[in-house]
Amino acid sequence: MxxxxxKNIPGEKEKRxxxxxxxEFGLIEHLSKNIVPKHAGxxxxxxxxxxxxxxxxxxxxxxxxxxxxxxHFDLTYMPLKHLGYKAAxxxxxxxxxxxxxxxxxxxxxxxSNRFSLEAIEELYRGIxxxxxxxxxxxxxxxxxxxxxxxxxxxxxxGEAARDEIVYRNGAKEGDLLCVTGDLxxxxxxxxxxxxxxxxxxxxxxxxxxxxGNEYVIGRQLKPEARTDVRNFFKETGVLPTSMIDIxxxxxxxxxxxxxxxxxxxxxxxxxxxxxxxxxxxxxxxxIIPSVCALNGGEDYxxxxxxxxxxxxxIRNIPDFTIIGHIxxxxxxxxxxxxxxKTVELTAQGWDAFKKRQ
Ligand code: ADP
Ligand code: MG
Numbered sequence: 001m002x003x004x005x006x007k008n009i010p011g012e013k014e015k016r017x018x019x020x021x022x023x024e025f026g027l028i029e030h031l032s033k034n035i036v037p038k039h040a041g042x043x044x045x046x047x048x049x050x051x052x053x054x055x056x057x058x059x060x061x062x063x064x065x066x067x068x069x070x071x072h073f074d075l076t077y078m079p080l081k082h083l084g085y086k087a088a089x090x091x092x093x094x095x096x097x098x099x100x101x102x103x104x105x106x107x108x109x110x111x112s113n114r115f116s117l118e119a120i121e122e123l124y125r126g127i128x129x130x131x132x133x134x135x136x137x138x139x140x141x142x143x144x145x146x147x148x149x150x151x152x153x154x155x156x157x158g159e160a161a162r163d164e165i166v167y168r169n170g171a172k173e174g175d176l177l178c179v180t181g182d183l184x185x186x187x188x189x190x191x192x193x194x195x196x197x198x199x200x201x202x203x204x205x206x207x208x209x210x211x212g213n214e215y216v217i218g219r220q221l222k223p224e225a226r227t228d229v230r231n232f233f234k235e236t237g238v239l240p241t242s243m244i245d246i247x248x249x250x251x252x253x254x255x256x257x258x259x260x261x262x263x264x265x266x267x268x269x270x271x272x273x274x275x276x277x278x279x280x281x282x283x284x285x286x287i288i289p290s291v292c293a294l295n296g297g298e299d300y301x302x303x304x305x306x307x308x309x310x311x312x313x314i315r316n317i318p319d320f321t322i323i324g325h326i327x328x329x330x331x332x333x334x335x336x337x338x339x340x341k342t343v344e345l346t347a348q349g350w351d352a353f354k355k356r357q
Contacts, residue, residue, distance in 0.1 A: 047260065048168050049097035049245055050158065059165055061158035063094040069149035076200075077193040080119055082221045084126025087154050090247065092134050093225035093300045095158030097245035099166040099233065102225075104139045105131060108153040110146035134227060164230075164239065166304070171242040171261035175305040177324040178240075178314075180226050182273040183250055184289060187296025188281040189213070189220030215277045223300045232320070236313040240304035249297040252347035255333055257303065264331035267324035267345060269294075270338045294335075295348045
C-alpha cells in the first residue's frame, strides 16, 4: 500500500508551491540539487548546453530538448517541414556550444489524430534535411499517440576532443565577451508572423504581408546552428574560455555564463550586432532594437569569452563581434547603455512557467 504522499496526492493541509514561483531555471536547479555522479565517466552533468561523458578516447556530448505545440511552436505559421528542421537544429546548436561535432540523433513524437501521414512526412522531411546538412545520423526514437497536439523530443550526441571542449564556466576576469552573427532577428520574425496571424484571424482572405521581411522570418522559421564557428577557432588556434548558445536571448545567456563562471560583466548595448531589417521592424513595433537581441531569443548564435591576448587573432573575423568584457565577481552583471548609464542586466527571456493572463 502506498501512502497518500507516495501516491503524489496532496493532503488538504499539504503545501502546494506554484511552479511560476520558481520559473524554468529555478525548477531545474531545485530538481537537480545534490545529484552526485556515480560514474567516473560523468565529466559534466546538469548545467551546461550538453552533458559530457568520458568514453576513454574522445568526450561524448549528450543533449535533449522537448518541443510542445502551443508552447514552443505555432503551426498556424510554422510549416511542419520547418518545424522538423528547427527541432534538429536547436539540438545541433547545443553541441556547437560545447565546441563539439554533432553525430547521432533520436526523435520521439506524440501525435494527435489531427495529423495525417502526409503531415508527419513533412515533419520528417525537415528533420532529414537538417541531418543531411549537419552530417548527423538519425538512429532512433519513439512514437506515441497524443490526446492533444504534437510533442517532439530530440536527443543528440556529439563528440569533442579533450583539448577542444568549451564549458559555460571558464570565463575569467578581463576576458572579452563576443557573439557570432547578428541578434534579435528571430524575435523580429516572430513579431511579423504573429501580426500576420492576427490579420488573418480578422480576415481570412487577406494574404500575409511578408515581403521585405524575409531575413527575419527566415531567422525565426529556419534557424541554423553555428557548427562552422569551430573551424574559425581551429584555424586561428584560439579556444574560447567559455561558450553558450543563444536560445533564450543575450541577457539570459550572458547571465548564465557569468553565474557559472562566478564573475561579473560589462555588456555595451550599442555594440550588440543587429541587422538593419531587425532594427527597422523593432522600431515599427515600438521596441528598442537591442531589446529584441537581449530578451528575444531563438537566434542560435554563439556567445563566448576569449582571453584578451587572443584579440589580434580574431579581430579580422567579420562574423565575431566583441560586445563587452568579464569583470570580477561581486561587480555585478551590467549593461552599459548608449548614454553611458550602467544598469543591472536582467533576463526577461522565455519563461515557460510564467503566469499567463
Ligand atoms: P538549453 O537552453 O541549452 O536547452 P536548458 O536551460 O533547457 O538548456 O537546461 C539547462 C540545463 O539543465 C541542461 O544541462 C539540461 O540538461 C538540464 N535540465 C533541463 N531540464 C531538466 C530536467 N527536467 N531534469 C534534469 N536536468 C534538466
Ligand atoms: Mg543551449
